[in-house]
Amino acid sequence: MDKMIEPKLGKVCVTGASGFLASWLVKRLLLSGYHVIGTVRDPGNEKKLAHLWRLEGANERLQLVKADLKEEGSFDKAIMGCHGVFHTASPVLKPTSDPKEEILGPAMEGTLNVLRSCKKNPYLRRVVLTSSSSTVRVRDDFDPNMPLDESSWSSMELCERLQIWYVLSKTLAEKAAWEFCNKNGIDLVTVLPSFVIGPSLSPELCSTASDVLGLLKGETEKFKWHGRMGYVHIDDVAACHILVYEHKTAHGRFLCSSTVLDNNELASFLSAKYPSLPIPKRFEQQDRPYYEFNTSKLKNLGFEFKTIDDMFKDCIASLVEQGYLSSI
Numbered sequence: 001m002d003k004m005i006e007p008k009l010g011k012v013c014v015t016g017a018s019g020f021l022a023s024w025l026v027k028r029l030l031l032s033g034y035h036v037i038g039t040v041r042d043p044g045n046e047k048k049l050a051h052l053w054r055l056e057g058a059n060e061r062l063q064l065v066k067a068d069l070k071e072e073g074s075f076d077k078a079i080m081g082c083h084g085v086f087h088t089a090s091p092v093l094k095p096t097s098d099p100k101e102e103i104l105g106p107a108m109e110g111t112l113n114v115l116r117s118c119k120k121n122p123y124l125r126r127v128v129l130t131s132s133s134s135t136v137r138v139r140d141d142f143d144p145n146m147p148l149d150e151s152s153w154s155s156m157e158l159c160e161r162l163q164i165w166y167v168l169s170k171t172l173a174e175k176a177a178w179e180f181c182n183k184n185g186i187d188l189v190t191v192l193p194s195f196v197i198g199p200s201l202s203p204e205l206c207s208t209a210s211d212v213l214g215l216l217k218g219e220t221e222k223f224k225w226h227g228r229m230g231y232v233h234i235d236d237v238a239a240c241h242i243l244v245y246e247h248k249t250a251h252g253r254f255l256c257s258s259t260v261l262d263n264n265e266l267a268s269f270l271s272a273k274y275p276s277l278p279i280p281k282r283f284e285q286q287d288r289p290y291y292e293f294n295t296s297k298l299k300n301l302g303f304e305f306k307t308i309d310d311m312f313k314d315c316i317a318s319l320v321e322q323g324y325l326s327s328i
């Protein structure tokens with residue numbers, strides 16, 4: 001208990017609460033006994049929020065508040081009085097015409113907007129920001145024999161040159177968060193998940209979950225670009241956020257990734273395991289550097305990752321249950 005933030009259970013805010021990852025975080029926080037203020041863009045959208053209201057403890061300890069990353073001060077009400085803030089909201093999409101407006105602005109300015117609300121809250125103990133392992137690995141100057149760890153940062157110049165706007169948005173947002181929190185004395189911890197696999201609590205699939213469904217139905221387009229990629233179970237990502245929030249000595253960045261695989265390794269594992277699914281046999285090879293992740297910082301807090309087998313077993317079972325795949 002002395003390793004934990006006191007009081008362990010209080011009021012916490014989760015931004016973007018109805019998202020794929022945030023829904024699992026809300027689920028775990030409620031199960032642990034926290035009072036959760038979730039922010040959503042449209043609290044009137046009953047269909048989109050129904051899965052949150054079905055969670056155990058939701059009727060007693062969940063409140064949903066309207067907030068938008070693009071509106072200054074929008075998070076003040078949700079964050080005031082909370083001990084902890086989990087900032088997960090960020091655009092996860094491939095921008096169509098205007099990356100600055102659609103993705104870079106909401107990610108970076110939106111994060112600063114959330115942090116300015118945090119600064120006004122005298123009860124705040126810690127902010128946990130959902131960053132991404134992509135903020136570590138998009139660079140062309142590392143030694144492939146040395147696993148990448150939290151000391152590595154993606155090259156913003158390379159992201160711009162390759163027009164990888166999502167990665168640029170996450171890198172800009174995390175860097176801006178560190179600068180703001182260091183300057184304003186806010187206790188910040190960041191979680192850097194790799195590609196998240198697992199059941200979607202919402203029947204509407206987010207972009208990541210739709211990509212996985214596509215792969216299982218035989219599409220090569222999205223995973224072709226993955227080349228080499230880290231994978232992690234969605235429940236591990238939620239658990240990791242809570243661990244680094246509660247653990248008193250947790251500080252800095254935490255890579256959260258179970259297994260790194262080439263897309264061809266992933267495809268052969270999946271097609272052997274699920275022969276009835278039309279999973280692609282091979283992908284066009286991209287010229288990408290080999291890398292591994294060193295996740296010892298998180299493991300040293302006692303964290304254990306679920307396997308790639310668990311991730312896809314749980315994900316596929318849920319896609320079958322939701323009617324996206326016929327039984328296997």
Ligand SMILES: NC(=O)c1ccc[n+]([C@@H]2O[C@H](COP(=O)([O-])OP(=O)(O)OC[C@H]3O[C@@H](n4cnc5c(N)ncnc54)[C@H](OP(=O)(O)O)[C@@H]3O)[C@@H](O)[C@H]2O)c1
Pocket residue numbers: 015016017018019020021022040041042067068069070087088089090091092106110130131132133170192193194195196197206207208
């Ligand atoms: N999925 C992955 O593999 C993965 C890996 C690493 C990191 N992450 C990070 O995890 C977080 C959650 O991603 P996800 O995969 O769960 O995707 P998701 O389901 O699309 O969730 C994104 C959330 O951000 C919210 N959001 C987007 N723009 C917003 C705005 N202008 N104002 C307020 N909220 C806004 C969305 O709200 P609405 O519901 O209103 O659209 C949604 O709740 C993101 O920070 C993402 O970068 C994801």
